Amino acid sequence: MLSDIILVATGLVALFAGGEWLVRGAVALASRMGMPTLLISLTVVGFGTSMPELLVSLRAAMEGRADIALGNVVGSNIANILLIIAVSAMVSPMVRWDGAVKRDAIVMVAAGLATLALVQSDVIGATAGVALLAVLAAYVGYAYWADRKAGQALQFHPFPEISRRKTVFCILAGFIFLFAGAEALVNGAVGIARTFGISEAVIGLTIVAVGTSLPELATSVIAAVRRHSDIAIGNIVGSNIFNIFGILGITAVVAPVSASNNFREFDAPVMLVVSVMFAMLLSFGRSIGRIVGLLFLGAYGAYLVMLFAS
Template structure:
């Protein structure tokens, strides 16, 4: 069992390092190409931090481990909201822009509901995957048009955001970082999956539980690092946008690709519990941001407590 645990820890370490290196290279490319604040913040930061989840879930689908593929996405989204947003809000209250609230917050609730409807308590198939990927394309088009409209009326918002790792980089660094980050992610996903599946068998818990907890938190470390550093640097818009963008990409992009490769049947516990926790998290974020236009320290503490309760229920009520 200890060897399996070491494999999990090593896999998480490789994923974290690979994610950080890849994001650094992507941000360097964004600055070199003079990409707008929209594409840098939304696509590079928000979607870039989801690359560990993408690699792990796709890898799990390919080797016929759907419980980990689904659990990784649902668990990561739950951890992103309750654990990461909660922690960041405790460090510093998190305000939100009206556009981020009306677009990204509402989209988060709508997409969570869409996944539940498409799965129908049974499975996500190839047609569902196509619908989710079409939704991702539609969201990106919507985000681009709305941000262009905002930039036209407020030229200052087009400035490149000060996000962690956003420095001017050479072409050699960009190429090496991008390729090296991808290789580290692939290696990390294989090591993590090998250890996680074996650990689930050793502990007598389901692969879904391991995916929802250990794998999910491990693959969310890039989001945690970027959002926490951004919060400390007072770039709270980046912290909130990173989580909202990552969650949307997890559901639309990662589940879309994974279900295209392999049908993803929903374990019983996800049908009766986790998918509703996921929806509740999206609704809670929208409600709290809508009522106060920010996430306060008290609300952040409530999120952290809710995550502790979620973990308790996961291991006490639904261990298998």
């Protein structure tokens, strides 16, 4: 029991550190290669902050832990909105976001619909995975074209310039910590599930999902404190899009993912409802304040209660 808790804690720390180092190194490398700032924001940073989710889901799927693999993706998307947006709003209310965020919110809802459709089948296989990745590529291409046409330059992690040697070190260390962290987290989570008789799906939807969302939590809270609402919100919307079209897509291509009845009947519908609710708030609302944050936290608490009670 204690060893499993240590594994989970160690895995979370390693994933957080590895994700930060990888993004730092990848951004520096992309800048050296002459990639436009906007393209770096849409691809390198967006994908980099989702690396913990990717490696954990991949590792779980390859070990036949489909519930953890799928639960990590679905649970992360739910936690990103009901937990991370809530905490960010509680720390500093968010106001004023641009049309790009509203546009991406629609794509996020489409990702939720795609997930709900995919889990109706017994297995999410390679064909579905390729389709998801194709949609992601189309989305990134369109977003880059639209934002460039509008003259926007999305901001990303304000990492300082680093030397070539440090760039290589950050990338290598990032991957090493991410792989080790994913291994430790999956093994520890499985051990805890067995000890308490909890399903692996519940563990994936909670401990694993929240743990792999730590980079998004740090980014959004810091952005909210600095009054950069677009970054705080855009980080979450972008992460949710990447989680479905990218993480689930790659995972399904590498190892088919089976979906249990709970995902069909409860978790995927909850994720879709939460995504629609958040998209409507972004489309018609003017701010996300502490009251909304409290409501989101309450909704997340209710979701957890229903999850563990089922």
